[in-house]
Amino acid sequence: MKTIILALLAGCSAIMAAMPSLAADTCGAKPVRYAINHVGGTQFEVNIEFAITGGQFDVGFHPSEAAPQGEADFITAMQARNATGDWQDVNYIGEGSWTLPDAKTAGYTALRYTLSAEHDRASWDIGKEEIAYGFDEAFYFVGSAVLPMDYSWAECDFEVKFDIPANWTIVAPWPKTGDNSFAVHGANNVHRNLFVTGPGLRPHNTVIGGMDVVILEQEAFREAAPVFQSLLSQSIERYVELFGSAPVKQYLVVFGEDDGNDGGAFAQSFGQRLPAPIRAHEKLMWGRALAHEALHSWIGITIRPKVHAELQWFSEGGTDYLTGKTLFRIGQIDANDLLFITEGQVRRYFLGRMASGPVSLADAGVEKQKNRQLVYGGGALFHLFLDAHMTAKNGKGSYEALWRSLYENSSQPYSFTQMMAAMDEASDGAASEIYAFLNAPFNPNTFLQRMTEIGLPTAAFGPDELLVRFSGNGCSGSREARCMPAFLAK
Numbered sequence: 001m002k003t004i005i006l007a008l009l010a011g012c013s014a015i016m017a018a019m020p021s022l023a024a025d026t027c028g029a030k031p032v033r034y035a036i037n038h039v040g041g042t043q044f045e046v047n048i049e050f051a052i053t054g055g056q057f058d059v060g061f062h063p064s065e066a067a068p069q070g071e072a073d074f075i076t077a078m079q080a081r082n083a084t085g086d087w088q089d090v091n092y093i094g095e096g097s098w099t100l101p102d103a104k105t106a107g108y109t110a111l112r113y114t115l116s117a118e119h120d121r122a123s124w125d126i127g128k129e130e131i132a133y134g135f136d137e138a139f140y141f142v143g144s145a146v147l148p149m150d151y152s153w154a155e156c157d158f159e160v161k162f163d164i165p166a167n168w169t170i171v172a173p174w175p176k177t178g179d180n181s182f183a184v185h186g187a188n189n190v191h192r193n194l195f196v197t198g199p200g201l202r203p204h205n206t207v208i209g210g211m212d213v214v215i216l217e218q219e220a221f222r223e224a225a226p227v228f229q230s231l232l233s234q235s236i237e238r239y240v241e242l243f244g245s246a247p248v249k250q251y252l253v254v255f256g257e258d259d260g261n262d263g264g265a266f267a268q269s270f271g272q273r274l275p276a277p278i279r280a281h282e283k284l285m286w287g288r289a290l291a292h293e294a295l296h297s298w299i300g301i302t303i304r305p306k307v308h309a310e311l312q313w314f315s316e317g318g319t320d321y322l323t324g325k326t327l328f329r330i331g332q333i334d335a336n337d338l339l340f341i342t343e344g345q346v347r348r349y350f351l352g353r354m355a356s357g358p359v360s361l362a363d364a365g366v367e368k369q370k371n372r373q374l375v376y377g378g379g380a381l382f383h384l385f386l387d388a389h390m391t392a393k394n395g396k397g398s399y400e401a402l403w404r405s406l407y408e409n410s411s412q413p414y415s416f417t418q419m420m421a422a423m424d425e426a427s428d429g430a431a432s433e434i435y436a437f438l439n440a441p442f443n444p445n446t447f448l449q450r451m452t453e454i455g456l457p458t459a460a461f462g463p464d465e466l467l468v469r470f471s472g473n474g475c476s477g478s479r480e481a482r483c484m485p486a487f488l489a490k
């Protein structure tokens with residue numbers, strides 16, 4: 001079991017490597033067709049029909065003691081159908097990848113395999129909500145864990161069709177073409193989404209900020225569903241107001257039971273896990289996770305990086321920072337909670353600087369899990385300082401206007417250089433200065449001085465005992481909301 005704070009957002013996966021962009025003529029005339037057939041118990045037979053293949057099929061790779069080949073350990077008996085209609089064994093080449101029986105790819109038109117939905121027997125290095133788990137009597141799956149993908153299909157159309165018992169249903173974020181079938185465009189939307197299938201599912205449909213949102217929870221959270229829905233609605237409505245629109249039309253949110261808090265955000269869905277039943281004293285944990293994962297639809301998935309690693313600090317830090325500010329603004333947390341969150345971000349940065357050494361925030365993202373404290377803590381503080389600077393210079397709302405501008409110009413992914421240039425333009429170069437400050441040789445005193453200057457005087461005893469207070473509005477170090485500096489105040 002992970003400790004709660006460390007588990008929070010531990011596996012958060014909004015920012016995924018971009019798939020290679022390939023022309024649509026790699027797809028053939030018909031959609032690529034995944035047929036998922038439940039054959040009893042935890043067993044599924046899956047058949048993939050395609051016209052053209054690049055010859056390699058991949059699932060995610062998160063090895064663990066009980067599953068040394070990660071997700072691939074739950075996929076067996078994979079065979080490919082060749083030009084003469086014969087089924088041949090494929091080659092497993094390790095790390096979640098299979099190749100066709102021979103070097104030529106022409107003539108192969110189908111793949112089949114057995115999927116054992118027994119992922120709970122492994123302990124995953126990221127959250128189960130990023131892989132698969134038993135969902136009461138049903139099964140929760142992330143596409144990348146159970147549906148091998150040929151990356152030459154990046155821009156193809158897909159049909160995902162289920163053959164399931166009469167009392168089962170499917171909850172997925174994809175457009176329906178029939179009771180048990182869906183049409184999906186783009187490999188990313190197949191791979192980077194979750195779906196749940198089995199008996200007893202009772203999803204709720206609602207419209208939030210113009211999005212059709214489906215909320216599904218395990219039985220243990222049935223009474224909590226209105227609480228989740230309320231927080232989700234208020235957060236998303238604020239995000240829509242801030243960014244100007246919702247990034248997707250359909251959205252699926254799934255809550256599962258676990259010992260700790262964790263969440264994973266996908267293309268049109270997110271999955272969260274938390275202890276059941278929900279308890280009032282844990283709201284700051286699961287509420288933040290919920291609002292964080294929802295915010296990833298805008299930050300990380302729509303405003304997205306060209307290179308996965310180098311903007312992790314920007315996306316995760318920005319999401320964490322704006323989540324706290326939003327929860328305070330909508331009245332879900334109070335000023336003390338916001339201080340607690342800020343103290344945690346400073347602590348993460350201090351400990352992260354000591355643990356990771358003199359590495360830049362961008363380079364730290366190459367090994368995100370190893371450098372988690374620096375990536376999340378340093379990234380959140382970057383946004384805190386940027387907001388303070390922009391608000392002082394250009395007035396309240398100028399930092400939010402930057403977010404809206406980044407969102408409106410997000411038709412293409414951002415490189416590190418493009419992102420810094422956009423932020424520098426809006427802040428008269430403050431973004432580069434703050435980024436350099438956070439990467440400079442670590443000097444806690446200089447850091448504490450800067451916190452004082454923005455109205456958040458901070459005391460530190462070593463790197464781990466932190467006290468942040470408010471000194472806005474003529475106050476001299478208070479926990480009261482009326483003393484917040486202008487950039488944080490409602």
Ligand SMILES: [Zn+2]
Nearest residue numbers: 009012014316
């Ligand atoms: Zn995240």
